[in-house]
Amino acid sequence: MRLRHFVMVASMLLTTPIFAQSDDLPEDYLTPAFHASRRDSLRQLMPANSVAVVWAYPVRNFSNDVDYVYHQNPDLYYFTGYKEPHSLLLVFKEPQTAADGSTYKEMLFVQKRNAQAEQWTGKRMGVEGAKQKLGLTQVYNGEDFKNTTIDFSKFEKIILDRLPTDLADARYDNADLYDLIKQLKEKAQITDNYAQDKRFGTAEFRQYTGQLREIKTEEELTLLRKAVEISCQGQAEVMKAVRPDMSEREVQGLHEFVHKKYGAEYVGYPSIVGAGNNGCVLHYTENEKLHVANKMLLMDVGAEYHGYTADVTRTVPTTGKFTAEQKAIYELVYEAQEAAFKLCKEGTTWQELDKVSRNIIAEGLIKLGIISKKEEANKYYPHGLGHHIGLDVHDRSASSKLKKNMVITIEPGIYIPENSPCDKKWWAIAVRIEDDVLIKEKDYELLSWAAPRKISDIEKLVAEKSPLDNFILPKLKAAKKGF
Ligand SMILES: [Mn+2]
Structure with missing residues (x-):
């Protein structure tokens, strides 16, 4: 075992340039522990019986079928480290109980892996990648959001930023941001004047994220x-x-x-x-x-x-x-x-x-x-x-x-x-x-x-x-x- 290890290391030293990491990518990103601590701190600020919702920034069109370089919503990045679009985070104040009796306190919905799409626009992290690299345990494909049985009506407060109002529905994708927001509106009964409705904490969202991020x-x-x-x-x-x-x-x-x-x-x-x-x-x-x-x-x-x-x-x-x-x-x-x-x-x-x-x-x-x-x-x-x-x-x-x-x-x-x-x-x-x-x-x-x-x-x-x-x-x- 030792000898084999030595031989492997020695041969690597001979053949591998000094900069070669496995994928030759930066390694100084924020750690999963950082993001987890941010979610915990958010939870501490939230009132009893509440849920916070954070969604990804939309993809924006640059020219014909070319989009701008994607930039994640800084709030979603702060709480998860996830950098891809068409995603949604839920943070619950109190642990929630699933149908099988297990409990969870947050859920991240991510872009589904898709070989064809990835050939064009790059590798997706997917559910397994997000679990492994970001350390979240409750990660699902975006398309699973519509089937979740979360009863939003039981929360006294739904803490969320102002909803994006100019999203386009991509026909080829039934779980893009447009769909996620549409389903969220239905599930949480978000009406047009939600900003005036005390059940929805748009001011609280800015207050808490401001308090944390400053x-x-x-x-x-x-x-x-x-x-x-x-x-x-x-x-x-x-x-x-x-x-x-x-x-x-x-x-x-x-x-x-x-x-x-x-x-x-x-x-x-x-x-x-x-x-x-x-x-x-x-x-x-x-x-x-x-x-x-x-x-x-x-x-x-x-x-x-x-x-x-x-x-x-x-x-x-x-x-x-x-x-x-x-x-x-x-x-x-x-x-x-x-x-x-x-x-x-x-x-x-x-x-x-x-x-x-x-x-x-x-x-x-x-x-x-x-x-x-x-x-x-x-x-x-x-x-x-x-x-x-x-x-x-x-x-x-x-x-x-x-x-x-x-x-x-x-x-x-x-x-x-x-x-x-x-x-x-x-x-x-x-x-x-x-x-x-x-x-x-x-x-x-x-x-x-x-x-x-x-x-x-x-x-x-x-x-x-x-x-x-x-x-x-x-x-x-x-x-x-x-x-
Ligand atoms: Mn300045």
Whole structure:
């Protein structure tokens, strides 16, 4: 036995490259124990005699018979780890008794294995896979939902999110999300005005998931730290690589290439890369300017790693040198951010954070002669100071005060569009500095340390060489104009 084992290991060492796992897949996913603990915590928040229902996000059409890359409902992912569509989770407050006398406290309905479908759209986990990999014991095919004998009328509260209203019924599938929701409505007697009906807890659903998801566990923090660090390495690499002749889209591509290089599956939101005046559009995602030129470049880009997304913004001069005006605006935003950082600890309210940053920006803008009254500041700083991050880039939360192990963004900004009522020299300057912060009891940890934010550090990094400087592609034969 031992000898055979030795021979097997030795031959593997000789023939197997170091990266070969069985399937060569990432292994740092959230564990079944994590998901089980989340379901248990949900159960603790639920009132007596209640059931919570969580369904998968719908598949969305991209073009003709092509769908968008599927993204799971973060709540369902949080409670199960299941990443496939057309699925439904039930979590019961009290153990339920099956016909054979056995008890269960949750049920997951998943996509049925289907060789033909899997040839086209990839492997499905199926019932056995979900039991094995996700550690749930009560897993069924979606088509079994209609035959379940759960008596929903006996529950005092059915806790659920707002139902999706625009689902299409796939003719080839009698257990898609459309069918699951239709059957749920029938079984639980969900009428059109369910949101006003106290028997259905749509407010409770948001309250409980917010309460749970706003506090990150160690497992979650590991993934979140990684997502943030990946995003920061993207920012740092782009600072080195950026040149005035690049397009906004090219810069976007560099960020996302770095993310992918580190194994991030998606971006957590459409990447925002805006040069000059485009930076004034808060959620600018066209990224269509052909040359970033010698402008300030605002880059709000976040990698999503195993479901958790970062949210990091850096604003840099593409020439490597801030002009006097750019510097004045940048320093003001920086100062507002630093002041907010100092309040990052347990017990601080969002209002307190917002006030301190807004004050500094208002006073600064007056000093620079851009506005004359404090109230005018909102014109150039038209958004809130920050938000939670996690499985959603604007993550679920339920508390008004900061608590230990929350992760939030601190992102003051100043945006002065062309033709604003101030000296022309300020026009088309847009600066946002956005960092990701872990709240601790007495202070905070800056998770996004790896992307420089000081003026001197940024100028130094933009001057550095990048391996991407030598990534030069042939001119396209088909191109007439532009590149
Ligand atoms: Mn943000």
